[in-house]
Amino acid sequence: MVARSRLxxxxxxxxxxxxxxxxxxxxxxxxxQKRSMEEANEIEEAAIERQASKPLMPVGLRxxxxxxxxxxVILSGCILMTFASVLGLKPWAGVVVVFIGLLADIxxxxxxxxxxxxxxxxxxxxxxxxxxxFGIGPAVYFxxxxxxxxxxxxxxxxxxxxxxxxxxxxxxRELVVHRAxxxxxxxxxxxxxxxxxxxxxxxx
Numbered sequence: 001m002v003a004r005s006r007l008x009x010x011x012x013x014x015x016x017x018x019x020x021x022x023x024x025x026x027x028x029x030x031x032x033q034k035r036s037m038e039e040a041n042e043i044e045e046a047a048i049e050r051q052a053s054k055p056l057m058p059v060g061l062r063x064x065x066x067x068x069x070x071x072x073v074i075l076s077g078c079i080l081m082t083f084a085s086v087l088g089l090k091p092w093a094g095v096v097v098v099f100i101g102l103l104a105d106i107x108x109x110x111x112x113x114x115x116x117x118x119x120x121x122x123x124x125x126x127x128x129x130x131x132x133x134f135g136i137g138p139a140v141y142f143x144x145x146x147x148x149x150x151x152x153x154x155x156x157x158x159x160x161x162x163x164x165x166x167x168x169x170x171x172x173r174e175l176v177v178h179r180a181x182x183x184x185x186x187x188x189x190x191x192x193x194x195x196x197x198x199x200x201x202x203x204x
Contacts, residue, residue: 055119063117069108070122070129076101077133084144094141101133127171135167 058064080097083089108126112118143160147153 057121058117058119062115063119065115066108066112066117066122067125069104069111070126072104073101073108073126073129073133076104077129077137080133080137081140084141087148089145091145094138094145098134098138105130105133124175127175131167131171135171136164139164139167 058067076097080094080101083094083097105126108122112122139160142163143156146156146160
């Protein structure tokens, strides 16, 4: 009995410190998680401020240059959907068109940052151009040529539809979560009853 009562007193200091550290481990983990969430919120707020600081529409010919490059992205999607009606066309032709659209998509953002002419219109215009060139266009092209080359009608349609659905969902989420800004009317509580515009969300 005496030997058992002396066991706690014979514990090493290192073991005691380890027990204390383990007892505080959930608290440290909670603090680290809290700090990471605060940092993520700061990054998100900074991104929202940068987006809000952009002008609404492009002004001047220089500000239109990135949007003209974005038109090439839309053109690639249009050509890809046109190729869906051309029988006997090799698959590499569609790959080349998509690659050209991808280069244009990279170039329009680089041009806007280089010229410092980014606008809110340009952000939305770029997202919808991506939907045309990399979402709807490839889906239509795949479904048409998949069936023409002996693929299953049902399977080809299902795969093409799911790809298109995922593309539309991704673009919609991007617009609502990161770039949504529209203006709605709200009556002020002053005696004049005037209306002011406030950003609340994306219309549709």
